[in-house]
Amino acid sequence: MAVRLGGYARISLDKDGQELGVDRQRSDYRQVAGVRPGWIAARDYIDNDISAFKRNVVRPEFEKLLVDLQTGVLDGVIAYDLDRLARQPRDLERLIDVFEDRPELVFCTVTNDIDLSTSDGRTMARVMVAFANKASADTGRRVARKHRELADAGKNAGGFPPFGWKDDRVTVDPAQAELITQAHDALLAGTRLSTITAEWQKLGIRTSRNTGKPITRVALKGILTNPRLAGFRTVKGQKHIGEDGKPVMGVWEPICTPDKLDAVVAVLADVNSRYKTNNLSNNHKYLLSGILRCAECGTRMIANMRSSWKEGSKGSRFTYRCPAAKDGGCGKVSRAGEPLDEHIIALIHDAETRLKAPTPGPVEWPGAVRLIEVEESISDLISAMNSGTLKARTVIAMLEPLEKERDELEYERNRHAVEQIKTSAATVELSEEFERLPIERQRAVIAKHIKAIVVNPAGRGARKFNPDLLEVVWAAY
Known part of the structure; x- marks a missing residue:
């Protein structure tokens, strides 16, 4: 009768993501299983680039292995070494509990044999894991002390090169630095982080780990707010404070100034705060939503896609309308969306002399x-x-x-x-750039120069767009 074994392989660090270490372990334990009569490595459980020593780390494949051993899917487990399975005594005890419940289970390692179904085998396993745990703890203390020395000196530690720098982690990568600079400028000009994320995904930008997956909003936020960008040495993502009480500066080339980085962090913090407290995302899909006001009741008008509109048909795809009475409006005023957008854009282009009024110089912060x-x-x-x-x-x-x-x-x-x-x-060359800006940037330009647009009723039966029914309230310069 065949003995179905679950093969377990694990390595704590795989910088290149090529899985060479776990492949070697898998090859070795399969070779051992192959020479034992009736043994079959039925399924592989691989936890690559995952620590077994860190207490807060969950190993998905190890958890699956325990379940399959408990439920009878497997007849045993084979691994390269015991410390691949457990470096924390509590993980070993969980494995031992399974073997006490099912003493018929087989346990085998490439480096030595331990029978977890016997008292002597369990005792030996506990001693081995205890020593392995101590070795990991000692190594962790030495590494932490070394990292502290490097941090105090402003030097780089190990790991993947941060986004924005070359492999030496000192020299700026021009292409990546330009992406960061453009993203900073866009955020400060009003572009949403989700819009920038979509642009990076479209360009195929990957993080330094290069997992092959599209970059996420969380990962992009981490890149754009990294204190390292302004030259600060960081520890666990925070500025490292030296013995003199001041942030330690790194030995690498900075990508932006501290003031600009602080401004970016403030913008993202403000957006998150408003989203959480007011349940607002500022995710406007239409150019003039909220800028238009109903002349009858003064309520901000909203936009809706026309359900009857089809690709290739005439007429506007969407309309701006005053909300119904139950939503706070009067519901009496509506207007075709596309001709209204085109009129306001043309109005802004025609008013370039007004929009290009001299911008006051920077005001010094009094504090x-x-x-x-x-x-x-x-x-x-x-x-x-x-x-x-x-x-x-x-x-x-x-x-x-x-x-x-x-x-x-x-x-x-x-x-x-x-x-x-x-x-x-917010100042752009309107004749060249406006149409290429993302919707939130276009809205920011309009909102800077126009306080509101009051929309008067068109009258019964009116179908042709009439700009005379609009009252534009320009911002004061």
């Missing part, structure tokens, strides 16, 4: 001097604590109000920077 003073005070206190001049308890008590003030000042500075950058970024 700049105070922020420098607060940051220097924080740095002095941390230095005093590290040198032993002041006790930690005293320093912490003094730091709390200073850190609160610093955070408030930084928020004000970032919001000021966002407004300054948005003011300059």
Whole structure:
């Protein structure tokens, strides 16, 4: 009778994603199974690039293996070594529980044989996993200490090269840096992160890990808000603070300025905050939604696709309308969407002299001097604590109000920077660029120069678009 075994292979780090390590393990345990009479490696359970030591990591294939052993799908397990299966005692105990419930199960490794169905075998396995766990913990401490030294010196650690830099993690990759710069500019000008994500996906942009999957919104946000872009050394995604209480600067070439990075972070934080608190996404599909107002009741008009419209048919695909009474409007005013959009775009083009009025220069943020003073005070206190001049308890008590003030000042500075950058970024060469902008950028340009467009009723039976029924409320310059 055949003995159906589940083969398990695992490797903690596979930088290139080629699975060479787990392939070698699979080849070895299949060779061992092949020389045992009746043994068959019926199914492979592969956890590639997954740690068995980190307590918060779930190994999907290991979990499936336990279930299949418990339910009788398998007659045993074979692996290259015990430490491939378990480096945490609790994982070993879960495996032992299965073998105690089903003592007929077979257990085999390439490097040595341990019988988990016997007391001696379980004891030996526990000792081996305990030593392997200690070895991992010791290695982790040494690696953490080394990473701390590298971070304090502003040097790179291991891992994949971050997006924006070449393999040496010091030299900027021009193509990737240009993508980041363009994305920053677009965000500050009002483009949604989801729009930029779609553009990167269309271009086939991948992360440094190059998993082969399209880049996600979360991954793109991580790239665009990485403190490393402004030259800061990071630890677990946060700025690393040195013994002098100041952020440590890295040895690599920066891609943007700290002020610009802060502005980008502030924009994304503001968008997320508004989305969560107001359940708003600002995801407008139509150019003039919310800008148009009904002349009868003053309500903002919305857009709807016409259900009767078909590809190739005449007439507008969508209409702008005042919401019905149950939705807060009067429902009395509507207008064909496409001719109205075309009219407003033409109106903006014709009014270039008005839109190109001189833009005021940058306004200096009044809190700049105070922020420098607060940051220097924080740095002095941390230095005093590290040198032993002041006790930690005293320093912490003094730091709390200073850190609160610093955070408030930084928020004000970032919001000021966002407004300054948005003011300059919203200026475009309308005759050449407007039609190529994403919808949110087009809306931002219109909203900068037009406060509202009041739409008067067209009258019963009127079908032809009449621009005289529109009242454009221009913004003051």
